[in-house]
Amino acid sequence: DAGVIQSPRHEVTEMGQEVTLRCKPISGHNSLFWYRQTMMRGLELLIYFNNNVPIDDSGMPEDRFSAKMPNASFSTLKIQPSEPRDSAVYFCASSKLQGSQHFGDGTRLSIL
Amino acid sequence: KQEVTQIPAALSVPEGENLVLNCSFTDSAIYNLQWFRQDPGKGLTSLLLIQSSQREQTSGRLNASLDKSSGRSTLYIAASQPGDSATYLCAVGKETSGSRLTFGEGTQLTVNP
Numbered sequence A: 001d002a003g004v005i006q007s008p009r010h011e012v013t014e015m016g017q018e019v020t021l022r023c024k025p026i027s028g029h030n031s032l033f034w035y036r037q038t039m040m041r042g043l044e045l046l047i048y049f050n051n052n053v054p055i056d057d058s059g060m061p062e063d064r065f066s067a068k069m070p071n072a073s074f075s076t077l078k079i080q081p082s083e084p085r086d087s088a089v090y091f092c093a094s095s096k097l098q099g100s101q102h103f104g105d106g107t108r109l110s111i112l
Numbered sequence B: 001k002q003e004v005t006q007i008p009a010a011l012s013v014p015e016g017e018n019l020v021l022n023c024s025f026t027d028s029a030i031y032n033l034q035w036f037r038q039d040p041g042k043g044l045t046s047l048l049l050i051q052s053s054q055r056e057q058t059s060g061r062l063n064a065s066l067d068k069s070s071g072r073s074t075l076y077i078a079a080s081q082p083g084d085s086a087t088y089l090c091a092v093g094k095e096t097s098g099s100r101l102t103f104g105e106g107t108q109l110t111v112n113p
Helices: none
Strands: A005-007 A010-013 A019-024 A031-038 A042-050 A053-056 A065-071 A074-079 A088-095 A107-111 B004-007 B010-014 B019-025 B030-038 B044-051 B056-059 B062-067 B072-077 B086-094 B101-103 B107-112
Touching: A005 A088, A010 A019, A019 A088, A019 A107, A031 A074, A042 A065, A042 A074, A042 B101, A053 A065, A074 A088, B004 B086, B010 B019, B019 B030, B019 B086, B019 B107, B030 B062, B030 B072, B044 B056, B044 B062, B044 B072, B072 B086
Parallel strands: A010 A107, B010 B107
Antiparallel strands: A005 A019, A019 A074, A031 A042, A031 A088, A042 A053, A065 A074, A088 A107, B004 B019, B019 B072, B030 B044, B030 B086, B056 B062, B062 B072, B086 B101, B086 B107
16 A cells, blocks of 8 residues: 655755645545644644545644645645745645544755 | 653663653543654654553554553553664544644654664
8 A cells, every 4th residue: 555645755945935745645544634843843733634624724833834635635735935944844644534644754845 | 732741752772671651641631642653754653543442552562551531651662672763752632633633752762782
């Protein structure tokens, strides 16, 4: 079985640029999660979807962040405009409803 | 607001030793609790999921217990191996939602050959 697939694995871009992170969840999973991990703040939930519908976006830090899930097999997390403090590892995870969460390998984002 | 604490922050043991990792949480109204491991540069791998009605779960050399009323969970690793070296994270799922996880900061485990 393919796991959660994230792209790109690494992204380096300049401040002010738009960044789009992509995620393909495990087939058959109903829930999709976006997390951010930093040394200072650990692992934080940004937003999650059930059946493609955003359920809780209270972790999204600012209006510069947006997430979409147009269908059951694809989601994006967009940052526009990006800032240096957005540098982190961004993880996507998926699960069956209220089941154990399965994580992708993450996107390491560096904003210069 | 739920807070999750893991002790110790780091642990180094010789190969073959049995060990216990601890997790505590402040709000006992949880739906489930999950233990993960994270290898450097990788995502999290789910190890065990305990529902709030359960007391423990076992998988191979791993055993996780849950005492919801006291806000504690332990992860027991038997006969540790160098391949067990990783960061272990505990996460609690909020009641009624289950999906929203609050993570501890992890215990970094090193098993020395």
